[in-house]
Amino acid sequence: MSEPQLLxxxxxxxxxxxxxxxxLATVGVDNxxxxxxxxxLGCFIAFVTPLLGIDGGxxxxxxxxxxxxxxxxxxIVGLLAVGETVVIVGGMLDISVGSIASxxxxxxxxxxxxxxxGMFPGSVVLGLLGGIAAGLFAGTVNGLIVTVLNVxxxxxxxxxxxxxxxxxxLIAPExxxxxxxxxxxxxxxxxxxxxxxxPLPALGGRDWPGIPVMFAVFLLVALVMHIVMRYTDFxxxxxxxxxxxxxxxxxxxxxxxxxxxxxxxxxxxxxIAGALLTAQTTSGNPINGRGLExxxxxxxFLGGAATAGGRGTIVGTVLAVLLVGVLNNGMNLLxxxxxxxxxxxxxxxxxxxxLSQWRQARxxxxxxxxxxxx
Amino acid sequence: xxxxxxxxxxxxxxxxxxxxxxxxxxxxSKAFPNVQALDSVSxxxxxxxxxxxxxxxxxxxxxxxxxxxxxxxxxxxxLTLDGSPLRFSSPRDxxxxxxxxxxxxxxxxxxxxxxxxIYAGELPRRGPFIDRAQLDRLVAADLHRYGFEQVLPLNLLxxxxxxAQRQLVEIARALKSKVRVLALDEPTSSLTDExxxxxxxxxxxxxxxxVAIVYVSHRINEILRLADRVAVLRDGRLVTVRAAADxxxxxxxxxxxxxxxxxxxxRRRPAPGDIVLQTKGLTSDWHRSVDITVxxxxxxxxxxxxxxxxxxxxxxxxxxxPRTGGTIEVAGRAVDIRKPRDAIALGVGYAPxxxxxxxxxxxxxxxxxxxxxxxxxxxxxxxxRRGLERRVIADYATRLRVRTPSLDQEIGKLSxxxxxxxxLARWLAAKPRVLMLDxxxxxxxxxxxxxxxxxxxxxxxxxxxxxxISSELPEIxxxxxxxxxxxxxxxxxxxxxxxxxEEKVLAFAMAEHLSTLVANxxxxxxxxxx
Numbered sequence: 001m002s003e004p005q006l007l008x009x010x011x012x013x014x015x016x017x018x019x020x021x022x023x024l025a026t027v028g029v030d031n032x033x034x035x036x037x038x039x040x041l042g043c044f045i046a047f048v049t050p051l052l053g054i055d056g057g058x059x060x061x062x063x064x065x066x067x068x069x070x071x072x073x074x075x076i077v078g079l080l081a082v083g084e085t086v087v088i089v090g091g092m093l094d095i096s097v098g099s100i101a102s103x104x105x106x107x108x109x110x111x112x113x114x115x116x117x118g119m120f121p122g123s124v125v126l127g128l129l130g131g132i133a134a135g136l137f138a139g140t141v142n143g144l145i146v147t148v149l150n151v152x153x154x155x156x157x158x159x160x161x162x163x164x165x166x167x168x169x170l171i172a173p174e175x176x177x178x179x180x181x182x183x184x185x186x187x188x189x190x191x192x193x194x195x196x197x198x199p200l201p202a203l204g205g206r207d208w209p210g211i212p213v214m215f216a217v218f219l220l221v222a223l224v225m226h227i228v229m230r231y232t233d234f235x236x237x238x239x240x241x242x243x244x245x246x247x248x249x250x251x252x253x254x255x256x257x258x259x260x261x262x263x264x265x266x267x268x269x270x271x272i273a274g275a276l277l278t279a280q281t282t283s284g285n286p287i288n289g290r291g292l293e294x295x296x297x298x299x300x301f302l303g304g305a306a307t308a309g310g311r312g313t314i315v316g317t318v319l320a321v322l323l324v325g326v327l328n329n330g331m332n333l334l335x336x337x338x339x340x341x342x343x344x345x346x347x348x349x350x351x352x353x354x355l356s357q358w359r360q361a362r363x364x365x366x367x368x369x370x371x372x373x374x
Numbered sequence: 375x376x377x378x379x380x381x382x383x384x385x386x387x388x389x390x391x392x393x394x395x396x397x398x399x400x401x402x403s404k405a406f407p408n409v410q411a412l413d414s415v416s417x418x419x420x421x422x423x424x425x426x427x428x429x430x431x432x433x434x435x436x437x438x439x440x441x442x443x444x445x446x447x448x449x450x451x452x453l454t455l456d457g458s459p460l461r462f463s464s465p466r467d468x469x470x471x472x473x474x475x476x477x478x479x480x481x482x483x484x485x486x487x488x489x490x491x492i493y494a495g496e497l498p499r500r501g502p503f504i505d506r507a508q509l510d511r512l513v514a515a516d517l518h519r520y521g522f523e524q525v526l527p528l529n530l531l532x533x534x535x536x537x538a539q540r541q542l543v544e545i546a547r548a549l550k551s552k553v554r555v556l557a558l559d560e561p562t563s564s565l566t567d568e569x570x571x572x573x574x575x576x577x578x579x580x581x582x583x584x585v586a587i588v589y590v591s592h593r594i595n596e597i598l599r600l601a602d603r604v605a606v607l608r609d610g611r612l613v614t615v616r617a618a619a620d621x622x623x624x625x626x627x628x629x630x631x632x633x634x635x636x637x638x639x640x641r642r643r644p645a646p647g648d649i650v651l652q653t654k655g656l657t658s659d660w661h662r663s664v665d666i667t668v669x670x671x672x673x674x675x676x677x678x679x680x681x682x683x684x685x686x687x688x689x690x691x692x693x694x695x696p697r698t699g700g701t702i703e704v705a706g707r708a709v710d711i712r713k714p715r716d717a718i719a720l721g722v723g724y725a726p727x728x729x730x731x732x733x734x735x736x737x738x739x740x741x742x743x744x745x746x747x748x749x750x751x752x753x754x755x756x757x758x759r760r761g762l763e764r765r766v767i768a769d770y771a772t773r774l775r776v777r778t779p780s781l782d783q784e785i786g787k788l789s790x791x792x793x794x795x796x797x798l799a800r801w802l803a804a805k806p807r808v809l810m811l812d813x814x815x816x817x818x819x820x821x822x823x824x825x826x827x828x829x830x831x832x833x834x835x836x837x838x839x840x841x842x843i844s845s846e847l848p849e850i851x852x853x854x855x856x857x858x859x860x861x862x863x864x865x866x867x868x869x870x871x872x873x874x875x876e877e878k879v880l881a882f883a884m885a886e887h888l889s890t891l892v893a894n895x896x897x898x899x900x901x902x903x904x
Contacts, residue, residue, distance in 0.1 A: 087793075121423075124584055167426065231757050231758060231760075232753070232756045232757055232758065233749045233750055233752075233753045233756055233757075233758055234756065236742060236746075236749055236758060237749075239735075239738060239742065240735055240742070240746060242737040243735035243736065243737050243738050244731075244732075244734070244736070245745075246731060246732045247731075247732055247734055247735050248735070248746070249694075249748040250692075250694060250714050250724065250726060250732055250733070251712075251714075251716055251747050251800065252714055252715040252718040252719075252746075252747055253746070254715060306737070310735065310737050310738065311737055
């Protein structure tokens with residue numbers, strides 16, 4: 001056997017890898033399959049269904065559809081999924097994100113209509129901050145239950161799923177939705193466009209419909225979380241704890257604090273989603289976020305996160321969110337009934353987890369094989 | 375690739391007619407991408423003999439076992455049992471042919487009792503129900519036949535079984551049908567000495583019944599005790615097969631690695647420095663009044679039997695397990711360590727015994743695993759300075775000779791020895807005063823062991839205080855300047871490296887009855903002084 005390669009110290013002035021390499025390194029090899037699936041599904045909806053004589057698919061690639069229906073529809077689930085990614089990578093689960101969004105929706109609506117202690121009613125920033133504050137509160141509760149009381153995360157957040165839902169009704173005056181139709185500044189979050197009317201030559205003279213403000217918020221949050229997870233010591237700790245909490249503790253990582261922080265991220269981001277829900281539906285409705293956790297968790301696992309933790313990326317989650325969005329959008333365009341859509345979504349979650357388990361088993365096999373050989 | 379075959383090796387097989395039940399292995403080869411795991415291996419495992427397979431990790435033992443178990447199919451070569459060829463496409467086929475491989479960690483169903491565990495999948499039935507009476511009769515007869523009754527209470531559930539009992543369940547499963555070839559893979563790695571004896575008795579008995587037994591282990595002294603013949607593999611080839619009686623420990627090591635391990639134990643250390651770690655009257659749920667001192671530049675061993683409380687002592691000092699009384703001093707200052715990060719902040723490191731469960735994060739990279747402890751020091755505004763991180767870790771990885779394709783390799787894909795080196799790199803990067811190493815060479819091959827010994831020696835010479843916990847006495851005797859012998863949560867003896875011998879250490883380690891008698895009679899807890 002040839003002398004096994006010793007790790008060579010990096011040569012002086014390493015060559016910068018080519019663009020393809022860097023792109024692949026950023027996106028990740030696992031995520032390539034998601035991009036391929038996304039492209040395939042898009043092509044199927046746009047080009048194949050018209051050939052099959054099904055109406056609706058031909059509208060898929062229109063700017064109207066892509067920027068209005070699709071981009072807007074993925075924002076809320078996308079935000080929840082990005083926050084959920086942090087928790088799942090950290091080896092835990094947060095199924096209360098839908099309820100947190102409901103709670104934050106009501107709180108943001110109240111802040112926007114009444115201001116804080118009567119001051120600054122109608123402020124967009126305060127409305128958003130109100131939602132975030134509600135989300136951070138909920139995240140703190142989740143984090144403390146899981147770490148201090150040591151309750152299994154699934155049970156803990158199943159409990160708070162119900163509790164936050166109830167709380168949202170409790171603080172909504174008379175348990176009714178808080179209307180914000182009279183707050184055009186705030187609804188701008190949902191209706192506004194950046195860069196609208198930009199004359200782009202590629203559009204053939206037509207006006208560029210602009211990027212929805214909501215979608216921009218989603219991309220910004222995703223970018224920030226990508227950086228947090230990939231480039232900070234906090235992100236590293238999340239991966240370490242998700243991969244092996246005992247080893248992380250024995251290496252001096254403050255496991256409890258990082259776990260609480262994971263729930264704070266998940267809760268805070270769900271709070272942003274709640275505020276956007278208020279803007280989108282023009283009311284702080286305590287049922288705004290119901291059931292959204294299913295889609296969010298589906299997207300995280302579809303995006304390549306390991307069920308046991310320690311593996312998963314924000315990029316993967318965002319791609320998976322787009323995939324689920326395209327699937328929903330396509331089914332809407334093609335006129336698939338709501339009930340069928342729910343069945344499809346449920347099956348997708350099971351499929352996503354099965355895929356994640358298969359990946360795990362495969363890597364374990366690879367590991368035991370190499371371990372036997374090296 | 376040059377394998378110097380043993381010049382004294384006998385001709386392939388003697389011309390004596392094979393006894394019944396002989397497994398003939400002929401020209402067995404198996405390749406994986408980039409590796410020839412087995413390279414035309416030929417030998418006989420005779421019915422009624424115990425043949426031990428030895429070799430470093432990667433020598434081909436695991437591949438051979440997996441072929442016997444039907445997990446892998448050979449690329450070429452044949453297996454023949456009593457003249458009829460064997461061809462397995464699954465473990466089931468192997469079982470049906472009477473070939474069983476017992477792995478280190480058998481599958482035991484946790485919530486089910488011993489009898490049902492043994493007969494899992496083949497429970498006797500009466501209509502739709504389990505025929506409990508019939509089952510109990512069957513199991514009782516099985517256990518009686520092999521003398522297990524005393525050691526394997528039938529009413530225990532799967533998760534109440536000790537490691538040894540789990541092995542016995544797996545063996546009993548194998549024995550309930552006719553076994554002709556039985557292969558055991560590192561069966562003693564988690565057993566106590568007494569359990570090892572019991573297992574050996576059983577294995578010998580099966581041999582006397584005519585079963586061909588393949589025994590794979592890293593523990594040379596066990597092999598010499600148990601095996602009739604020893605086959606040494608290196609780099610996928612058979613180096614030699616010889617009668618165990620003709621071999622010595624040193625010779626086996628030389629055959630396995632092609633060099634000798636003795637040059638490792640070559641201590642010439644300067645006088646130890648100041649005290650870096652000291653406990654005074656330390657008590658915990660596991661310990662009574664433990665006093666130890668560790669000086670800079672000193673290797674201090676914790677010897678004792680499994681369960682003596684050595685690992686727990688390290689964990690109490692490290693803050694992973696609670697201390698109930700006494701004091702710990704680091705570099706002369708009394709400190710209050712409540713959790714691992716307190717210990718780390720004081721310059722105390724601990725590399726745990728169970729690497730996979732407590733030491734490393736299997737699915738993350740070598741780099742991330744190595745930089746865990748010092749990561750905070752490598753950040754600026756919470757951002758990891760990745761260039762700096764890579765340079766720092768690459769330095770340590772080079773020094774420790776970590777063999778990995780790149781720092782981004784998943785650590786789980788490295789061999790045990792290299793994983794251990796990454797753990798050491800993690801701690802060295804943190805520049806500790808005291809480093810506690812718990813069974814640092816468990817489950818790693820001889821070559822890597824030698825490197826780790828050399829490293830311990832080097833680090834001590836540089837002034838690091840090292841605590842070495844090991845169940846391998848030669849390791850303790852060869853490396854340590856001082857040895858504390860523990861037994862039932864107490865220090866029963868202290869020996870200098872020069873005066874220590876296996877007999878003396880064992881005498882302190884097994885002073886059980888003496889010390890418990892003294893303790894129970896309410897007298898002062900007199901130390902059994904050396």
